[in-house]
Amino acid sequence: MRNHNITVYPFTAIVGQERMKKALILNVVNPKVGGVLIRGEKGTAKSTAVRALANLLPEIEVVEGCKFRCNPHDIHAMCEDCLEKVKTGILKISSVKMKVTDLPVSATEDRVVGTLDIEHAIKKGEKRFEPGVLANAHRGILYVDEINLLDDHLVDVLLDSAAMGVNTIEREGISFSHPANFVLVGTMNPEEGELRPQLLDRFGLCADIKGIMDVTRRVELIKSRLSYETNPEAFVASWQAAESELCGRILLAQNLLSEVNISDNMLELISQICVDMNVDGHRADITMMKTSITLAAFNGRTEVLEEDVKEAAELVLPHRMRRKPFDNHPDKQDKLNESIEKQREKEKNKSEQQKKEQKEHSGKPQDHPDEQESDNPQGSTGGQPDASSETLFSTGESYQIKQLSPDFRRNNRNGSGRRSKTLTSSKKGRYIKSKIPEEKTTDLAFDATLRAAAPYQLVREKNGNSIIIHESDFRKKIRENKIGNLVLFVVDASGSMGAQQRMVASKGAVLSMLMDAYQKRDKVGLIAFKGDSAELILPPTSSVELAQKYLQELPTGGKTPLSHGLMKGYETIKSELRRDPDTCPFMVLISDGRANVSMNGESPIQETKTIASMFRGEGIQSAVIDTESSMIKFGLAQEISTALGARYLALEDLKADSIVEAVRSSVPFDLQFPSGSFSI
Structure with missing residues (x-):
């Protein structure tokens, strides 16, 4: 079981993770299931399972010498070169192992879909294609680790190709297509x-x-891994029988797939489950049907049973049930069981009604009058189901937010998102103008190139050609894209924030901004300061739901170490800029400014102003939300705002929507909020 001189860990030797292994197997049995997304912690055998499954499967037959590894027995899915070989009768067949192709998160669109040499096409009138990742993945497995960090546009491309089985590249009116049938496996850590x-x-x-x-299972895992690393060949040999058995079962299921039948009752059950789970659209119904059929085939049956539908639902619905961010997850298993019971009751009533009609039609007296009562099933109702210095405040009530869309542009930055406009070298951006390229380009502005060449056509030697284009005529596209930003919240969690429900309103404001960050694909971070220090509760991340979780669990109490909070914010932003110079940071400070704890023994207020001036010196944009609401105001937050060079916002009414409205108007880039209401 060697692959490129590497002994692959056996698939059947993987301890636990049965649901992941079953999902992978089902996609190999029936690629029309549509791929699998594996969500979970690092170190849970995700990549190991994918490579082990590919290694377990037998070799596939391909057209010898074909860069797409076309199926020699399927003329409808062949590339142009293989079709030509069929016509000339020179097609040869060879066998290769199923391939696992990795797609790095940093991949460009050209690397994924392949490229057309536009320059060659213009000069020679010939299409010349350079294969990309999708071509290499044909008839194999495309593995995308951390797919949630991949640009949305590239994810769209992958899913479109996986669904259609074809990859089409179009550049300036020149088009090229090739088969791209693969099992898409994406992994991600939701955090x-x-x-x-x-x-x-x-x-x-x-x-x-x-x-x-x-513990017992973990020990089993450790022992298996130790045995594998000590003697890989012997370990693989000990699992050979189990590997061969599973391989045979997969091949049998593939052959049995076309013979599996699914009854109308099972189709009704599938639709009932999808309706009860409130999933959008109809893709869930169709996928659950395909998965149920595949499960029946894998279990050696030609009829879909209720247990197949239930297991299919557990794989098809988890990522489709949540309708908007920050919704609480319902008890999916209970809802699934309720749907199944509801369908059983409907079938029972339907069957009893048919029996009743048959008896009435035959004229026979009804010996059991109480059976009539069964035609009116009764529903049932189930039961639904300080002495501390710190206080945990809620996050307020629902509120309406108006929308504001100021235009702000940042140039020459890379990234993805939906917030700020930027010029980009990526081909996914919108074409806005052209320029003379400094070096060879694959993103040729065909229209601008023709315009540049047009004035010279009368004096150029054409030699029978309609148009002559020189290298000096080439123009490169300039594209515009949108990127996200880093919004770092520095929140005062000291005891004074508990007065007059300030923390309730402040948490509501931050949560409202997190909703917007979710929609705009921003990264967010959360710092809280109280007592004697500040803590980076959540390092910058795109998981706004994780930020919401930490925000809700944030207690209030103690002194106000404001200088600690600002310093922690400054260090966090500088660290992010070193890691990613394209980051667009924006700091939002929510506090009354009453600093009473210092870092170095000097005046807390003066120390805070000194640190604040560092933000201004570095050009880090910020806003200060003054939560002071007493009759006598000290104006400390306003002084800190001046030192920061930030927009100061004094709010008399500390309702959450007032804070949000103020932050919205202060942000120098397009930090807008959705209209409508949502629960906090």
Whole structure:
């Protein structure tokens, strides 16, 4: 079981993670299931399982010498070169192992879809294609680790190709297509950010996994890994029988797939479950049907049973049930069981009604009058189910937010998102103008190139050609894109914030901004200061739901170490800028400014102003929300705002929507909020 001189860990030797393994197997049995998204912690055998499954499967037959590894027995899915070989009768067949192709998070669009040499096409009139990742993944597995960090546009491209089985590249009216049938496997850690719901829905299955908590099983895992590392060949040999058995079962399921039948009752059950789970659209119904059929085939049956539908629902619905960010997760298993029971009751009533009609039609007297009562099933109702110096405040009530969209542009930055406009070298951006390229380019502005060449056509030697283009005529596209920003919240969690429910309003404001950050694909961070120090509760991340979780659990109490909070904010932003110079940071300070704890023994207020001036010196943009609401005001937050060079916002009414409205008007870039209401 060697692959490129590496002994691959056996698939059947992986301890636990049964749902992930089942989802992978189902996609291999029936690629039309639509791929699988594996969500979970690091170190839970995600990549190991993918490579082990590919290694377990038998070799596939391909057209010898074909860069797309076309199927020699499927003329409808062949590339142009293979079709030509079929016509000339020179097609040869060879066998290769199923391939796992990795897609790095930093991949560009050209690297993914491949490129057309536009310059060659213009000069020679010939299409010349350079294969990309999708071409290499054809008839194999495309593995995308941390797919939630991949640019949304590239995720769209992957899912479109996976669904259609074809990759089409179009550049300036020149088009090229090739087969791209592959099993898409994406992995992600939800704490690092979510995929958009529209993209989540495109994955057929989803497996949520986590580390094994049973000590006995963990010990079994350790021993297996130790045995593998000590003698890989012997370890693999000990699992050979189990590997061969699973391989045979997969091949049998593939052959049995076309013979599986699914009854109308099972289709009704599938639709009933999807309706009860409030999933959008109809993709869930169709995917659950395909998965149920595949499960039946894998279990060696030609008829779909209720247990197949239930298991399919557990793989098809987890990533489709949440309708908007910050919704609480319902008890999915209870809802699923309720849907199944509801459908059983409907079938029972339907069956009894048919029996009743048959008896009435035959004229026979009804010997059991109490059976009539069964035609009117009764529903049932289930039961639904300080002495401390710190206080945990809630996050306020629902409120309406108006929308504001100031235009702000940042140039020459890379990244993704939906906040600020920027010029980009990526081909996914919108074409806005052209320029003369400094070096060879694959993003040729065809229209501008023709315009540049047009005035010289009368004096150029054409030699029978319609148009002659020189290298000096080439023009490169300038594209515009949108990127996200880093919004760092520095929140005063001292005891004074508990007065007059200040913390309730402040938490509501931050949560409202998190909703907007979710929609604009911003990164967010959260710092809280209280007592004698400040803490980076949440390092900058795209997981706004994780920020919401920490915000809700943030207690209030103690002194006000404001200088600590600002210094922690400054250090966090500088660290992010070193890691990613394209980061657009914006700091939001929410406090009354009453600093009473210093870092170095000097006046707390003066120390705070000194640190604040560092933000201004570095050009880090910020806003200060003054939560002071007493009759006598000290104006300390306003002084700190001046030192920061920030927009100062004094609010008499500390309702959450007032803070949000103020922050919105102060932000120098497009920090807008959605209209409508949502629960906090």
